[in-house]
Structures are given as structure tokens and as C-alpha cells.
Amino acid sequence: MIAILDPTILHFPSVETTHPSGILAIGGALTADWLRLAYQQGVFPWFEDGEPITWWAPNPRxxxxxxxxxxxxxxxxxxxxxxxxxxxxxxxxxxxxxxxxxxxxxxxxxxxxxxxxxxxxxxxxxxxxxxxxxxxxxxxxxxxxxxxxxxxxxxxxxxxxxxxxxxxxxxxxxxxxxxxxxxxxxxxxxxxxxxxxxxxxxxxxxxxxxxxxxx
CATH class of the missing domain: 3.40.630.70 (Leucyl/phenylalanyl-tRNA-protein transferase, C-terminal domain)
Structure with a gap:
């Protein structure tokens, strides 16, 4: 199940909940605070212009x-x-x-x-x-x-x-x-x-x- 993130709540679910595709979550916000927390927790953003903010934690790495x-x-x-x-x-x-x-x-x-x-x-x-x-x-x-x-x-x-x-x-x-x-x-x-x-x-x-x- 891919999580949907509330942009007002700075939080990522555990990477153990990542979808087999490698996608952990969609949503949140693309700010320095969100990015800092993402990398600290093994997560990174990857999406094209016009797509929703998508966060990844692939297996393998x-x-x-x-x-x-x-x-x-x-x-x-x-x-x-x-x-x-x-x-x-x-x-x-x-x-x-x-x-x-x-x-x-x-x-x-x-x-x-x-x-x-x-x-x-x-x-x-x-x-x-x-x-x-x-x-x-x-x-x-x-x-x-x-x-x-x-x-x-x-x-x-x-x-x-x-x-x-x-x-x-x-x-x-x-x-x-x-x-x-x-x-x-x-x-x-x-x-x-x-x-x-x-x-x-x-x-x-x-x-x-x-x-x-x-x-």
C-alpha cells in the first residue's frame, strides 16, 4: 500500500512498508525540511514535472x-x-x-x-x-x-x-x-x-x- 502524505505533517512511514515497485509514498511537500528527513530515513524523491511528488525506498539499492x-x-x-x-x-x-x-x-x-x-x-x-x-x-x-x-x-x-x-x-x-x-x-x-x-x-x-x- 503506497502511503499518501499530508503536506502539513512532516513524516514518512517505515521503508519496510514500501510497495514492491520501490515507491514508499506520494504527496508531502518538496522543501528542504522534507528532503532532509527523507534522506535521513533512506528515502528520496523521483518524479517528472507534472506528476505528484513521489518518494522512493527501493529494494535492492x-x-x-x-x-x-x-x-x-x-x-x-x-x-x-x-x-x-x-x-x-x-x-x-x-x-x-x-x-x-x-x-x-x-x-x-x-x-x-x-x-x-x-x-x-x-x-x-x-x-x-x-x-x-x-x-x-x-x-x-x-x-x-x-x-x-x-x-x-x-x-x-x-x-x-x-x-x-x-x-x-x-x-x-x-x-x-x-x-x-x-x-x-x-x-x-x-x-x-x-x-x-x-x-x-x-x-x-x-x-x-x-x-x-x-x-
Whole structure:
């Protein structure tokens, strides 16, 4: 049974009640407070413009364990060539705006609505949402953003304007998470591109244990 949330009551049901589709609830509000609570409880929003606010807690969960991650030989070659400059959390709004605008195969519109963009920008101002920027000759050509829970980084979206730019952002983020002792990079749901980058599926129950351990 998919829960219907009252936008005036900040609350999510247990992820154990999630529908087999991965949808936990519909409704609520798309504000910084709702988003903060969602990620703290293993939940994230995902819907297209014009659809109701939809909250997910899929089983299994797509993740990377930074301590165990090893980039492919081809990716190591790209990283070692230093084709790009990488910065962390220096231009969040530009990154999320690019993620909103980029055309994606098989997707009619953007799932980053204007309300969602503003809510994540507010979380960035609060220090919870962070970005990775990839530059080439002083131009922003790729990057990603997500929610930093202090022990888990919840990746939200990435973009690339030139070949391999988003892959470099992904790998440099994992490298930093490994150096800083993070437990997981949360990639949310399976897709072939993430699998090729090295993400694997983890049971939701195990993911929740990682989440709880950091609280």
C-alpha cells in the first residue's frame, strides 16, 4: 500500500512498508525540511514535472562501497592523463542547473523540477547538498551533486558536456569518499551506466544498517 502524505505533517512511514515497485509514498511537500528527513530515513524523491511528488525506498539499492572500489584500467588511464580539473562544492547551482537541462535517453522531460532545484539549493546553503565540478580549460563540462550525510553520500544526478567528464566526477568523488572514510556512495536505483561504472546492488535492509550506523 503506497502511503499518501499530508503536506502539513512532516513524516514518512517505515521503508519496510514500501510497495514492491520501490515507491514508499506520494504527496508531502518538496522543501528542504522534507528532503532532509527523507534522506535521513533512506528515502528520496523521483518524479517528472507534472506528476505528484513521489518518494522512493527501493529494494535492492544501487551503491558503491568506496573502500572496496577499484576503477577499471581504461578509467585509470583517463584519470592519469589529467584531461580535466576537478573541484568540490564550488559551484553547486551551476551543476544542478546543467543536470536539469541535459537531455537523457528515454526520458521525456526533466525530473529536476524548478521546485526541486530550489529545495536542493536551499539544502546546499545549509551545508547538506554538495557538488563535484569538472572543468576543461576553465569551462564547466561535467559534474554531479547529492546529499552528504557525513558517512553516506547520496548521489542525485550528474551531467557531461564532453566525453568522460561525468565519469571523472564519479571516480574523483569515490576517491574523496574513500579518503574521508565514508561507508557508501548511494546511487539509488539500478541502471546499466551505473553498473558499468562499478556500482552494485545491495539489499535495502543492509543499506538501512549502514544508514543507522552513522547516526
Amino acid at each position: 544501487m551503491v558503491v562501497i568506496p573502500a572496496d572500489f577499484k576503477p577499471s584500467k581504461s578509467m585509470r588511464n583517463i584519470l592519469n592523463r589529467n584531461l580535466f580539473q576537478v573541484t568540490f562544492n564550488t559551484n553547486f547551482e551551476a551543476v544542478i542547473q546543467h543536470c536539469q537541462r541535459v537531455k537523457r535517453q528515454g526520458q521525456n522531460g526533466t525530473w529536476i523540477t524548478d521546485d526541486m532545484l530550489e529545495a536542493y539549493c536551499e539544502l546546499h546553503r545549509q551545508g547538506l547538498a554538495k557538488s563535484v565540478e569538472v572543468w576543461q580549460d576553465g569551462t564547466l563540462v561535467g559534474g554531479l551533486y547529492g546529499i552528504d550525510l557525513g558517512h553516506i553520500f547520496c548521489g542525485e544526478s550528474m551531467f557531461s558536456l564532453v566525453s568522460n567528464a561525468s565519469k571523472v566526477a564519479f571516480h574523483r568523488l569515490i576517491q574523496k569518499l574513500k579518503e574521508d572514510g565514508y561507508s557508501l556512495l548511494d546511487c539509488q536505483v539500478y541502471n546499466p551506466h551505473l553498473a558499468l561504472l562499478g556500482a552494485t546492488e545491495m539489499p535495502r535492509s543492509e543499506y538501512m544498517q549502514y544508514l543507522i550506523k552513522g547516526k
